[in-house]
Amino acid sequence: MSEIPEQDRVKLRPPPHMVTLQFGSQWNVVTPAVYRYEDQRWIDEFFDxxxxxxxxxxxxxxxEDEVRGDKNEGQGFCYGETSDNKSVVVMQSQGINAAVLCCSHRLCQDLQHGFQRNSAFQITNTVGFSLEISRQLAGFRNGIEGSCIYRSDATISRAIDFDFEKYKLPDGNLxxxxxxxxxxxxxxxELLLLKRKRYERQQEYRLLWEIDTIGADYVDVVAPLARQFCRKVEAEDWGG
Incomplete structure (x- = not known):
């Protein structure tokens, strides 16, 4: 049997991660394998x-740059309207005490340059990865992951079941x-995943861990077991 030429070999990679849900019948959700853009020295340190x-x-x-900078993350107006045409508007901020890892569904040189990074690694199982990170975060409370939602503004509009009358005080105020x-x-x-439409080409997939308190604008974590759910991106992965 002749050897398969190098350029024709199929590179062995982990199969897609799948979450199985049970509600009468089985339902499977295949989670995405996503890319984290980072400098090679930090990728090497993570894998080491x-x-x-x-x-x-x-x-x-x-x-300050328009690719990474966003002063409105986790903030937005929430507009609720009742069945009798009464409305309420609330300005909300979420994720104040959240550690975040921004990834992307896309692997391309344009994004790499825009993020000002020289390499990337792939998270092949976001659920397993996030769980191992959470186990090493002091004060971890809850987490969320998902694809970012891109809109032209940060307003969340919903129909709500809300009784204004019960909040009326004797003096007529609320x-x-x-x-x-x-x-x-x-x-x-939504506010944790909401981004302005001008960022849509990034196709961001976000991992977020809420913790009791954050003392800086970053959180360093050491989670060796998270490495099993990742792989280094090879040169041929970038394509032409």
Whole structure:
């Protein structure tokens, strides 16, 4: 049997990760393998030791360039309207104490240059990876992952079931507890994943860990077991 030429060999890679749900019948969700753009020295350090630096929304606001910088991450107006045409508008901020790792569905040189990084690695199982990171974060509370939602503005509009009358005080004013309760109804994961449409070409996939408190605009974590869910991007992966 003749040897398969190098250029024709199929590179062995992990199969797609799949989450199985049970609700009467089985339903499978294939999670994406995503790319994290980073400088090669930090990628090598991660694969050697498991050390990884996570960013924050506060850090994103400090970048001056239009590719990485975004002063509005985790913030937006939430507009709720009741069936009797009453409305409430709440300005919300989420992710203040969140460590974030921004990845992308895309692997391309343009994004690499835009992010000002010289390499990338792939996370082949985002659920397993995120779980191992969470186990090494002091004060970890909860987490979320998902594809970013791109819109022309950061307004979240929803129909809500809300009784304004119960918040009326004897003097005719409204109890400010109404704002907190409205925020709960209008809340959810959207603000954590919402980005302006001008960033849409990045096709971002975001991993986010909420922790008790963050003392800086980054969080360094050492999670050696997270490496099993990653692989280095090879030169041929970039394509032409």
């Amino acid at each position: 030791t498991g050390k990884l630096r996570l960013s924050t929304f506060a850090k994103f606001a400090t970048y 109890d400010m507890q109404m704002v907190a309760d409205a925020s709960t109804q209008l809340g959810g994961p």
